[in-house]
Amino acid sequence: MTNVARSAQVLLIAASSMLFAAFTSAMVVRRGIGGDWAAPPLPAWVLPTILFAPLASWLLHQRRVKPAMAAGAALVAAQIALLAHFRMAVIGEAFCAVLIAVHALHAAAGVLALGRFGASAAIFWHFVGLLWIYVLFLFGVWA
Amino acid sequence: MAIAILIAALAGATVALFFQPRWWFPDAISAHAKAYDAHFLFTLCVIGAIFVFAQGLLTWVILRYRDRGQAPSAHEGNNTLELVWTSATAVVFLGLAFAGQGIWAGIHLDAPAANALRVEVLAKQFAWSYRYPGPDGAFGRVDTRQIDDASGNPFGIDAKDPAGRDDITGAILRVPAGRQVELLLKSRDVIHNFFVRELRLKQDVVPGITIPLRFTADTPGSYEVPCSELCGLGHHQMRSSLVVMAPADFDAWLQEAQQKAAQP
Amino acid sequence: MTVFSTCHKVIGKQYIALSLFSVFIGIFLSLVMRYHLVHPDTKVKLFQLLWPDGAPGGQMTPELYLSLMTMHGTIMVFFVLTTTPQSGFGNYFLPLQIGAPDMAFPVLNMLSFWTTALSLLTLLAAFFVEGGAPLSGWTAYPPLSGLGKITGPGQGLGQDLWILSIALFCVASLMAAINFIVTIIELRAPGMGYFDMPLTCWGWFVTALISLFAFAVLLPGGVLLLLDRLAGTSFFIPGGLIVNDQVQTRSGGSPLLFQHLFWFFGHPEVYIAILPGMGLISTVLSVFSGKRVFGYKAMAIAMLAIGGLGFVVWGHHMFISGMSPYSSIAFSVLTLAVGVPSAVKTFNWLATLWGGRLRFTAAMHYALGFVSLFITGGITGLVLGQPGLDVYFHDTYFVVAHFHLIMGVAAVFAIFAGLHYWFPIMYGRFLNEQLGKLHFFLTFAGVYALFVPLHFAGFVGNPRRYPDFKEYEFLKSVMPLHIGVTHAAYFLAAVQLLFLFNYLWSKRRGALAPANPWGAATREWRND
Numbered sequence A: 001m002t003n004v005a006r007s008a009q010v011l012l013i014a015a016s017s018m019l020f021a022a023f024t025s026a027m028v029v030r031r032g033i034g035g036d037w038a039a040p041p042l043p044a045w046v047l048p049t050i051l052f053a054p055l056a057s058w059l060l061h062q063r064r065v066k067p068a069m070a071a072g073a074a075l076v077a078a079q080i081a082l083l084a085h086f087r088m089a090v091i092g093e094a095f096c097a098v099l100i101a102v103h104a105l106h107a108a109a110g111v112l113a114l115g116r117f118g119a120s121a122a123i124f125w126h127f128v129g130l131l132w133i134y135v136l137f138l139f140g141v142w143a
Numbered sequence B: 001m002a003i004a005i006l007i008a009a010l011a012g013a014t015v016a017l018f019f020q021p022r023w024w025f026p027d028a029i030s031a032h033a034k035a036y037d038a039h040f041l042f043t044l045c046v047i048g049a050i051f052v053f054a055q056g057l058l059t060w061v062i063l064r065y066r067d068r069g070q071a072p073s074a075h076e077g078n079n080t081l082e083l084v085w086t087s088a089t090a091v092v093f094l095g096l097a098f099a100g101q102g103i104w105a106g107i108h109l110d111a112p113a114a115n116a117l118r119v120e121v122l123a124k125q126f127a128w129s130y131r132y133p134g135p136d137g138a139f140g141r142v143d144t145r146q147i148d149d150a151s152g153n154p155f156g157i158d159a160k161d162p163a164g165r166d167d168i169t170g171a172i173l174r175v176p177a178g179r180q181v182e183l184l185l186k187s188r189d190v191i192h193n194f195f196v197r198e199l200r201l202k203q204d205v206v207p208g209i210t211i212p213l214r215f216t217a218d219t220p221g222s223y224e225v226p227c228s229e230l231c232g233l234g235h236h237q238m239r240s241s242l243v244v245m246a247p248a249d250f251d252a253w254l255q256e257a258q259q260k261a262a263q264p
Numbered sequence C: 001m002t003v004f005s006t007c008h009k010v011i012g013k014q015y016i017a018l019s020l021f022s023v024f025i026g027i028f029l030s031l032v033m034r035y036h037l038v039h040p041d042t043k044v045k046l047f048q049l050l051w052p053d054g055a056p057g058g059q060m061t062p063e064l065y066l067s068l069m070t071m072h073g074t075i076m077v078f079f080v081l082t083t084t085p086q087s088g089f090g091n092y093f094l095p096l097q098i099g100a101p102d103m104a105f106p107v108l109n110m111l112s113f114w115t116t117a118l119s120l121l122t123l124l125a126a127f128f129v130e131g132g133a134p135l136s137g138w139t140a141y142p143p144l145s146g147l148g149k150i151t152g153p154g155q156g157l158g159q160d161l162w163i164l165s166i167a168l169f170c171v172a173s174l175m176a177a178i179n180f181i182v183t184i185i186e187l188r189a190p191g192m193g194y195f196d197m198p199l200t201c202w203g204w205f206v207t208a209l210i211s212l213f214a215f216a217v218l219l220p221g222g223v224l225l226l227l228d229r230l231a232g233t234s235f236f237i238p239g240g241l242i243v244n245d246q247v248q249t250r251s252g253g254s255p256l257l258f259q260h261l262f263w264f265f266g267h268p269e270v271y272i273a274i275l276p277g278m279g280l281i282s283t284v285l286s287v288f289s290g291k292r293v294f295g296y297k298a299m300a301i302a303m304l305a306i307g308g309l310g311f312v313v314w315g316h317h318m319f320i321s322g323m324s325p326y327s328s329i330a331f332s333v334l335t336l337a338v339g340v341p342s343a344v345k346t347f348n349w350l351a352t353l354w355g356g357r358l359r360f361t362a363a364m365h366y367a368l369g370f371v372s373l374f375i376t377g378g379i380t381g382l383v384l385g386q387p388g389l390d391v392y393f394h395d396t397y398f399v400v401a402h403f404h405l406i407m408g409v410a411a412v413f414a415i416f417a418g419l420h421y422w423f424p425i426m427y428g429r430f431l432n433e434q435l436g437k438l439h440f441f442l443t444f445a446g447v448y449a450l451f452v453p454l455h456f457a458g459f460v461g462n463p464r465r466y467p468d469f470k471e472y473e474f475l476k477s478v479m480p481l482h483i484g485v486t487h488a489a490y491f492l493a494a495v496q497l498l499f500l501f502n503y504l505w506s507k508r509r510g511a512l513a514p515a516n517p518w519g520a521a522t523r524e525w526r527n528d
């Protein structure tokens, strides 16, 4: 992998982290002052998707780009299915929907990047996996 | 050359403008406003000195080092100088920051007086209303369904709550001179801003929260209250008045208003 | 020159062309505003022609004024000040100055430009939809911006387009920021260390870093606001609102939350506008005084300090917003602290001139003008940075004067300096020097005449964002001042035509420039 590709991914990760940090702090603030917070209900089948990150990263490690892409596409599909569960008028669910949708965009971008650049897009891909664990943690545990 | 003269002339004209009496703060009507003016004058002297010094230096450097065939010097830095001017500006700027905390604390951090007159202020697109608690000292309960601007109940005071029967509402803020007033600022729709120039006070009025604002006005008179946060197409017409009255006049007004409120 | 070019030079010029187009729209809107402020009751055919709904019979409505103001501010901040100094000059000259063949990602670069162009079109489209352009200002505070048509004309589709435009701009700026940073980190010529780069590159570098973090926060703010409008969420909309006599069903949202997200971006944004200019001014002053930049390293470090500290001062826009008065104290101290590196830069500029042999080219005129304006505009920050004092000046014309001088006009002077300085590289010809100097003198006098008096309207307490001043007794006394200011605005706008003429004429007919006509030492002037 070239230095250029690595730097670009590191910066992309920095920007995405900032994006998620902004959403998260908005959520922390909103939860603290609204007085109407309720944890968003997550269907039980979400739990196994946490395995996505180690799976996809492992596949990439084996240089099996196509299967890793398939795993990513499956995640995006699951996320889209998940979005139907949330009511936007309920604030906790609205945040959940927004973060999942934004993550789905990242995952889709990651899939496309794998298709275009192959294994050199791996760093971003690992980040997408970690980010998903973060999102699940945020809504499954913290919220 | 010409540019040096122009810089000096424009900087001079800027300074000169400060000596015209026409466009300036209105007279202060509270102890806080007077403290404000004193601190502003102090700040103005500091920044005025910096301004004159910096623009003067710029002018002088341009004149002094204009191209007269001299060889440019080879200076390209001096750490001592950097250190000196960095710490000098740090001292001046941070000094200003700390010196300014007094008037800020005076607005928001000092404890309220025990006998403060509490007045609720309600902003909506594009009007102000004020509510006094009446003789019982308590504001009546509010029920948003009973809000009715046309029949004079913009607050939606609940008709069933006895504490609300004696509440006095109006479109002008009347306060007694010399007694602390505590405003409770609320908005019904968007963000507005309560501003009294003569008090040197300004506070956003934010829907969803109640923001207290305290002042003690000393000089009787009528003062304009211009909404100062963009709130829509009528923003520039969202005008109200603060009327500061001699304590005796205020008591007389209050009594009359209470009698009126007591009649069903 | 191909339209969808991936060449950094072409893209740089495209950005400059886009913002040249934008600045003239912005100026036109401001003239209409200034005219209306002093002739609020005059009917104008042209207004009716341009905005049949906003100015029925030629009589401008308040909502039209406010929408012009919103569009003026948005166009100037995003499509002029964020565009030319960074994306325009940066794209063209960064690769040349660090010896790179092009930007690191030429295709991404092209995409950034066209996303920016799309963003501009989206914004301008707001003029043509039902209700017209939004009226909530370039800061778009909810609930005013969050509830749709019910809060006023222009708050329907117009506001949606505005948010969409800003979101697109965020995406474009994020892509550009990554491109700039990677280019600087990875594509510097062999042997060129960070502290060997010209200060212009430092300006672009720090600006790109700021953009990366600032736009990544504005984007979520925009997304959440759009959802509040379109999906019925309550991120920023509190409960129990009654707007226009209609009860709203939202609950629990916080208007202040939006302000925090907005200003976390908004303050760094002013540095995005000015830092590339600062780098450029250092270069121009150094070249035309025949000396190296004084305190090169201090200058680079000051930029980093400004960039870093710039992220922790956003609260100074919110002193009167109702946030905790204790946090105001912290923000105040930090704000005055960020003034220190700015002052250090001014001292270093003066020291660069000191002992030099000054050549008064047109570019040098603008650079010296920049320093003067930077002082005049910056010094009032010491007033506004104190919450106790800001309590009077917030949202008055004092603030309008302050930010026009420091962020508007100073940055525009840097653009003028840059165009005069680099024109020989861009077009092989000079911008006419005589005309350039004439334009400088008239513009420099014009901006002082326009913006300095506005401070005094602020002293009287004149609120900003008012379509007219008829309602208030105390504003009657300010009218003569406003009349003078409006004349200054006409004058200033008229003399900009000199520049436009110079630019268009010199591109084709200007005097041919030899290689490195200014005797500069940086790489872009080498012919290799």
Ligand code: HEM
Binding pocket: C027, C030, C031, C033, C034, C069, C070, C072, C073, C074, C076, C077, C081, C136, C137, C138, C139, C400, C403, C404, C407, C408, C409, C412, C463, C464, C465, C466, C467, C489, C492, C493
């Ligand atoms: C010909 C020069 C200019 C004139 C005559 C002018 C005039 C105005 C006027 C009349 C307003 C509305 C003030 C109000 O009602 O509160 C305004 C607002 C504004 N201007 Fe300018 N302006 C000029 C150049 C610029 C430039 C170069 C910038 C770039 C920073 C700029 C940025 C803004 C912004 C951000 C606002 C605030 C908009 C808002 O309140 O949302 N202006 N200007």
Ligand SMILES: [Cu+2]
Binding pocket: B191, B192, B193, B227, B228, B229, B230, B231, B232, B234, B235, B236, B238
């Ligand atoms: Cu208002």
Ligand SMILES: [Cu+2]
Binding pocket: C266, C267, C268, C270, C313, C314, C316, C317
């Ligand atoms: Cu700021």
